[in-house]
Amino acid sequence: MESYKVNTPEGTRDKLFEESDRRRSAEAAITKLFRRRGYREVITPCVEYYDLFVQAQNPLPQESMLKLVDRSGRILVLRPDCTTPIARVAATRLAQHRLPQRLFYNQTIFRSGDANHGLSSEISQCGIELIGAEGLRADVEAVALAVESLQAAGLENFRIELGHTGFFTALAEEMELDGEKVRALRDCIENKSFAVLDDMLAGENSPAAAAMKRIAVLFGGVEILEEARGLTDNAKALNVIAYLSDIYAELKAAGMGDYISFDLGIVSGLEYYTGLIFRGYAPGAGSVIVAGGRYDNLISDFGKAIPATGFAVYVDSLVSCLPHEEAVKADTIIYYKSGCLKQALELINSLPAGSAELSESESESGCMDDAFARGFKRMMIVSKMGSVEVKIGG
Amino acid sequence: MADIKIAITKGRLLDNSIAMFERAGYDCSQLKNPGRRLIHPIPDTPFSGVLAKAPDVITYVEHGVCAMGIVGRDTIMEHSHDFYEVLDLGFGKCRFAVAAPKDKDFYAGYETKRIASKYPKVAHDYFLSKGMDVSVIKIEGSVELAPLLGLSDAIVDIVETGSTLAANGLEVIETICQLSARLIVNTAAMKLHRTEILEFVDRCRGALE
Known part of the structure; x- marks a missing residue:
């Protein structure tokens, strides 16, 4: 088909000028911050064996991965996720290194989305993995870094929402539910299907069931932790609440309290996450701009049990929430006499980036015509004697 | 005031939706006389209604340009979905x-x-x-x-x-x-406008037949 020659594949697109500038400057700000916090960059291959992503706990459906077949017939995928390859690196090449390891990445992931949904199949992510560290301080570090990443990129209005796998799990254990019922409950809570949840738990009178009924609305500010505390006397569930309170206290003391909210009904990644889960939202983005959490079981799939936590910033979604800044427009064209390239380069290097261009015209008059036609405000004529400024168009 | 848009499926579900909103105490005069406008504010609330074909309701809510939507379970099943399905509205059975x-x-x-x-x-x-x-x-x-x-x-x-x-x-x-009609909510909107949306959901729930 002729049109395949000039169009980009579904879900991908060219990013021109301001759009790429904005993405690059967000990436630069975030990765600079990561370095300052002692994280070191890892670049993993763009293609990996399909087998890498078929982990027991990996929730990625195979149809969401873009596949290739190599010369020997093995199935490859375009990197659908950044954390799994880094877990592989941690368990293999970094296995002898001292823990914890602080790693970061700035890479694109690829997904094969449904046609015509307007969703990207090329998603740029900046993120960190804090490998070999467990406990409160490691979790606090990850959340604080997520907050600071968004700030560094220039975002002011956003929310980082904290959840924990342990709250739901503790209540489900107390209710002694079978696997089928737990799955049905999770679906309801995940969808925040309040009414169905009530119906499903209608016959149950235990305190755990009463708490379970409320779990779908247990999201919002720090006050919901108080409410959750009043709902149950399950020791494990209360431990989770105390843990979240402690994390909040530390973040609040660091001046980040206003960015933090909670959702005890995050139950979607229970196969993968093993503790704290967090997500970032901002007005202007319909989906998450940050996603992360603790995943203590993933690395053991590659032969070494190491606790870990991390997050990824969805750079494109983040950038779409940032205020639009006008780019610098070139207003100066530089003409240099033969033999004066050196002086011309010195001049252009002294001007603000993006504000000037060298003329490729062979003659002064040709450059002048160009300057008029393209709307430059001034022309600089560079000779051995120095440079002369000519104002264009009054 | 926050600007919270609700995408409502045109046709049969619309009449039922308006009836439910009215029982919930919302002023639907603008929704009932749409004229040439495409966005219909519900006076004295942060909400406004948008009428759309069923699959578009899902698209608008998934992309977050509408915070909530009313759509049949049939359309939800046919299209992939990433949003909260909060209420079974009981009509459009x-x-x-x-x-x-x-x-x-x-x-x-x-x-x-x-x-x-x-x-x-x-x-x-x-x-x-x-x-x-x-x-x-x-x-x-x-x-x-x-x-x-x-x-x-x-x-x-x-x-x-x-x-x-x-x-x-x-x-x-x-x-x-x-099958029946469902009230769906964009995941980010739910978090960013918790109070308004939960109140709306509660009032709709109270107005179910």
């Missing part, structure tokens, strides 16, 4: 069913059956769950025509009373599931 010509045994024979449907994903998923290999043909208009013309062995469609089926010599051989 019908079911997904497999229907086949009365005089024939659908399961007889060994050839791969052909299924016509406006909902190819639902049809495909249903037969997949039964471990049955079928070929699904997408039809846009009156699906009942497909078996009459000999294009398919059966259809998968929404059935309310079954009278259209009967008039065309078809009968329901299996019910796939029950």
Whole structure:
């Protein structure tokens, strides 16, 4: 088909000028911050064996991965996720290194989305993995870094929402539910299907069931932790609440309290996450701009049990929430006499980036015509004697 | 005040939605007399209504340009979804069913059956769950025509009373599931406008028949 020659594949697109500038400057700000916090960059291959992503706990459906077949017939995928390859690196090449390891990445992931949904199949992510560290301080570090990443990129209005796998799990254990019922409950809570949840738990009178009924609305500010505390006397569930309170206290003391909210009904990644889960939202983005959490079981799939936590910033979604800044427009064209390239380069290097261009015209008059036609405000004529400024168009 | 848009499926579900909003105490005068405007504010609330075709309701809510939507469960099942499905509104009740010509045994024979449907994903998923290999043909208009013309062995469609089926010599051989209208909420909007949205959900819930 002729049109395949000039169009980009579904879900991908060219990013021109301001759009790429904005993405690059967000990436630069975030990765600079990561370095300052002692994280070191890892670049993993763009293609990996399909087998890498078929982990027991990996929730990625195979149809969401873009596949290739190599010369020997093995199935490859375009990197659908950044954390799994880094877990592989941690368990293999970094296995002898001292823990914890602080790693970061700035890479694109690829997904094969449904046609015509307007969703990207090329998603740029900046993120960190804090490998070999467990406990409160490691979790606090990850959340604080997520907050600071968004700030560094220039975002002011956003929310980082904290959840924990342990709250739901503790209540489900107390209710002694079978696997089928737990799955049905999770679906309801995940969808925040309040009414169905009530119906499903209608016959149950235990305190755990009463708490379970409320779990779908247990999201919002720090006050919901108080409410959750009043709902149950399950020791494990209360431990989770105390843990979240402690994390909040530390973040609040660091001046980040206003960015933090909670959702005890995050139950979607229970196969993968093993503790704290967090997500970032901002007005202007319909989906998450940050996603992360603790995943203590993933690395053991590659032969070494190491606790870990991390997050990824969805750079494109983040950038779409940032205020639009006008780019610098070139207003100066530089003409240099033969033999004066050196002086011309010195001049252009002294001007603000993006504000000037060298003329490729062979003659002064040709450059002048160009300057008029393209709307430059001034022309600089560079000779051995120095440079002369000519104002264009009054 | 926050600006929270609700996408409402045009047609049958719209009348029911307006009735529910009114029982919940919302002023729907603008929604009832849309004129040429496309966005209809609900006075003295942060909410406004937008009318859309069912699949577009899902698209608007998934992309977050509308915070909430009212759409049939049938459309949700046919399209992938990433949003909160908070309430079963109880109206727009019908079911997904497999229907086949009365005089024939659908399961007889060994050839791969052909299924016509406006909902190819639902049809495909249903037969997949039964471990049955079928070929699904997408039809846009009156699906009942497909078996009459000999294009398919059966259809998968929404059935309310079954009278259209009967008039065309078809009968329901299996019910796939029950359907009704749902209130859906964008995941980010739920977090960013918690108070307003939960209050809206509560009032709608109180106004269910």
